[in-house]
Structure formats: structure tokens, C-alpha cells
Amino acid sequence: MVKESMDDLVAFTTVATQQSFTRAAAQLGISQPALSAKITALEARLGVRLLTRSTRSVSTTEAGERLFKSIGPHFDGIASGLAELSELRDKPAGSLRITSVEHASQTILLPALAALLPDYPDITVEIINDYGLADIVADRFDAGVRLGEQVAQDMIALRIGPDxxxxxxxxxxxxxxxxxxxxxxxxxxxxxxxxxxxxxxxxxxxxxxxxxxxxxxxxxxxxxxxxxxxxxxxxxxxxxxxxxxxxxxxxxxxxxxxxxxxxxxxxxxSGYHLYYPSRRQPTPAFSLLVKALSLQRGEFRRN
Missing domain, CATH: 3.40.190.290 (D-Maltodextrin-Binding Protein; domain 2)
Structure with a gap:
């Protein structure tokens, strides 16, 4: 596939994930008109409508949902493979995207990140506070933080906070x-x-x-x-x-x-837990975050 087509697919998956042209354009670092043009070009090339646009929201059509489910995991694999190369660097690099709640972000995640990030300037972290129960696989999060009873049984869960x-x-x-x-x-x-x-x-x-x-x-x-x-x-x-x-x-x-x-x-x-899919291979950046949270967990146990 030519580079332009790959770029358009990346643009599509980003819009489908964010469900917003504004947020997707900001994440991709391009203007909204340029992003819209990429999606329009992809739809014209495929001959099907992929996204339904309204003044307030964006959602995938049936064809768009099929494409998203088909290519999304492959892009995740590419991202994981690139992240794994950071092991060959002097210090790991990569991006982490976490869904959390405000209380856990302020009291647990931020202190752990304050200890971690100064030593790893090439790791970037995005935290989305949301009291809903996000599907971290479908919404392309690396992990989530919720109370223990809210974590699905098919997830790996690590307690990171006290009751x-x-x-x-x-x-x-x-x-x-x-x-x-x-x-x-x-x-x-x-x-x-x-x-x-x-x-x-x-x-x-x-x-x-x-x-x-x-x-x-x-x-x-x-x-x-x-x-x-x-x-x-x-x-x-x-x-x-x-x-x-x-x-x-x-x-x-x-x-x-x-x-x-x-x-x-x-x-x-029941205390906050970090959770993530059991089938997902942790990247070096994610492993460092887990280590930082584990050290913090040891602190609250001693206290």
C-alpha cells in the first residue's frame, strides 16, 4: 500500500477512536480541514462511507466499524513493536494512554509519574479522567484505573491504592x-x-x-x-x-x-486497581509505570 493510503488509514483509526475530528486532528498534529480531506479521500478510494458526521459527534458506519475492528489491532501491534525498540535505547521511550478517575489520578497516578518521568524524558503519558466504565481495548487505552469491584474479570488487575x-x-x-x-x-x-x-x-x-x-x-x-x-x-x-x-x-x-x-x-x-488486557504484551514504558505504581503501593502498605 502506498504511503498516502497508510496515512489515511492512520487518520481514520484516530478519528474512530477519538470520535471527534477536533481531538483526532490535535493528536495527529494536523488541521481539521486536512484531516477531513484525508478521510474523504479514503472513502472515495474505498467506495464506501466510513464515518457519519453530525454537528456534535462522529461515529463509524457499519463499513467503518468493520474496517476499524480489522485494522485497529494491526496498528496496535505496530505501535507495540516500535515501542519495544526502545529497549535498545539508553532509556525506554513510548507513549501511554490511561483512563482513570479524578481522585485516583491526583492521589496515585501523579505521584508515581512525578517519580518516573524526570528520569525518562522520552516517555509521554496521557490521562483521561472519566467516571464511566471505558472499554480500554475498543478505546485504545493502554490501561485503566478503577475501584476493585469495577474491574472486569478478564483483565489483569494490580492493586495500587488502599481501601x-x-x-x-x-x-x-x-x-x-x-x-x-x-x-x-x-x-x-x-x-x-x-x-x-x-x-x-x-x-x-x-x-x-x-x-x-x-x-x-x-x-x-x-x-x-x-x-x-x-x-x-x-x-x-x-x-x-x-x-x-x-x-x-x-x-x-x-x-x-x-x-x-x-x-x-x-x-x-475497595481501593484503586490498575487493569489491562491479559493478552497485551507490556511495553518497556508500561512496565516502568507498573514498577513505579508497585513501589508506591509498598509505601501505602507500610503506612
């Missing part, structure tokens, strides 16, 4: 105005700050546990966000009750900016 608890909190001014809930069922009468889940479009149900009894409550959320930072800011502003990890709120609790309620109902969360 932790979620706290129901808000500012003192909120409780002065609305009072305190005595049980999780009382939350339905309170103003709550929800976490929006992109996969289902719903709001995350808050888990609770007491004396061996477990329950989940999906409180009516007057406010809902897809980032933990805005949830915390809203709780500090007294706009409602937030349900946030202990380490995120402990300094604010100690300073009196937040007050905790339903302490006897706190449910332990």
Missing part, C-alpha cells in the same frame, strides 16, 4: 439552615451534590454500611457535576451535602470548614 471511606460533608452554614440527616434515608429531604455518570447518564448512588447492613441511596441532586473538585467546592460553599473520599476532606474537617454527618454509616471502598 478508603467516603464521608458525607457540608459547611457548618448548611447544617445551621437545614439540620443534619440522622440516617441515609433522610438524604432525600436534603440538598445533595451528585456525581454524574457518563455511561448511564444517571447520578451515582451513594453506598452505606452499618452493622453488616449495606444499602445504596440515590439522593435527589440539586447540583450534579462530573468532577470531584466542583463537588468539594460546592460543599465548602454550603450549597449541599457532598459524598467525598476521606483524604479529600480531612483537612477541611480539621479546620472546621466542613462538618461530617452519618459517620456510623460510612462504607469502605
Amino acid at each position: 478508603f471511606k467516603q464521608y458525607v460533608v457540608s459547611a457548618p452554614a448548611y447544617f445551621k439552615r437545614y439540620g443534619k440527616p440522622k440516617t441515609p434515608h433522610d438524604l432525600n429531604a436534603h440538598r445533595c451534590i451528585g456525581l454524574r455518570l457518563p455511561t448511564s447518564g444517571g447520578v451515582w448512588s451513594w453506598p452505606f454500611q452499618k452493622d453488616g447492613r449495606e444499602l445504596k441511596v440515590r439522593p435527589g441532586a440539586q447540583l450534579a457535576f462530573n468532577t470531584m473538585t466542583l463537588q468539594l467546592d460546592s460543599a465548602l460553599a454550603g450549597l449541599g451535602l457532598g459524598y467525598l473520599p476521606e483524604d479529600v476532606v480531612k483537612e477541611h474537617l480539621a479546620a472546621g470548614r466542613l462538618v461530617r454527618v452519618l459517620a456510623d454509616w460510612s462504607a469502605p471502598m
Whole structure:
């Protein structure tokens, strides 16, 4: 196949993966018109429509999906083969693409990368924070980070964080105005700050546990966000009750900016795990990341 055709196939797989011409063009380092021209040329050459475009989204047609599933693994293999050549360099090189959640990225991934990347300037890392359950194979991620119970059984999973608890909190001014809930069922009468889940479009149900009894409550959320930072800011502003990890709120609790309620109902969360397909051969860059996370895991075990 001539080089121009290969370039067009790379362009197609990037658009199909990103589901966006804007993001794909940025990843490829070309303009959107140039990218669109490549896709149009490929469709004309093949005689079929590969992508369905709208003002807000891009998706593959039936023909496009068949092509993507057919050639995608081959491009992954090429990328892995090129990455393996970094073993012959003085220091490994390569790119890593990880789907994670905001809390894990801030508390686990960034500290590990801060220890790793200064010594390996040719390794690049992209972290996509998303509270949905991404298909890391279809979406072409190298790995994902989620809570233990969220990891599919056919994945290799490495625990990288300790168990932790979620706290129901808000500012003192909120409780002065609305009072305190005595049980999780009382939350339905309170103003709550929800976490929006992109996969289902719903709001995350808050888990609770007491004396061996477990329950989940999906409180009516007057406010809902897809980032933990805005949830915390809203709780500090007294706009409602937030349900946030202990380490995120402990300094604010100690300073009196937040007050905790339903302490006897706190449910332990199963800790974050790094997961990736068992059939994928780790690249040197990925192996270094796993090593960095393993060292960090040793630190939290000692603590």
C-alpha cells in the first residue's frame, strides 16, 4: 500500500477512536480541514462511507466499524513493536494512554509519574479522567484505573491504592439552615451534590454500611457535576451535602470548614486497581509505570 493510503488509514483509526475530528486532528498534529480531506479521500478510494458526521459527534458506519475492528489491532501491534525498540535505547521511550478517575489520578497516578518521568524524558503519558466504565481495548487505552469491584474479570488487575471511606460533608452554614440527616434515608429531604455518570447518564448512588447492613441511596441532586473538585467546592460553599473520599476532606474537617454527618454509616471502598488486557504484551514504558505504581503501593502498605 502506498504511503498516502497508510496515512489515511492512520487518520481514520484516530478519528474512530477519538470520535471527534477536533481531538483526532490535535493528536495527529494536523488541521481539521486536512484531516477531513484525508478521510474523504479514503472513502472515495474505498467506495464506501466510513464515518457519519453530525454537528456534535462522529461515529463509524457499519463499513467503518468493520474496517476499524480489522485494522485497529494491526496498528496496535505496530505501535507495540516500535515501542519495544526502545529497549535498545539508553532509556525506554513510548507513549501511554490511561483512563482513570479524578481522585485516583491526583492521589496515585501523579505521584508515581512525578517519580518516573524526570528520569525518562522520552516517555509521554496521557490521562483521561472519566467516571464511566471505558472499554480500554475498543478505546485504545493502554490501561485503566478503577475501584476493585469495577474491574472486569478478564483483565489483569494490580492493586495500587488502599481501601478508603467516603464521608458525607457540608459547611457548618448548611447544617445551621437545614439540620443534619440522622440516617441515609433522610438524604432525600436534603440538598445533595451528585456525581454524574457518563455511561448511564444517571447520578451515582451513594453506598452505606452499618452493622453488616449495606444499602445504596440515590439522593435527589440539586447540583450534579462530573468532577470531584466542583463537588468539594460546592460543599465548602454550603450549597449541599457532598459524598467525598476521606483524604479529600480531612483537612477541611480539621479546620472546621466542613462538618461530617452519618459517620456510623460510612462504607469502605475497595481501593484503586490498575487493569489491562491479559493478552497485551507490556511495553518497556508500561512496565516502568507498573514498577513505579508497585513501589508506591509498598509505601501505602507500610503506612
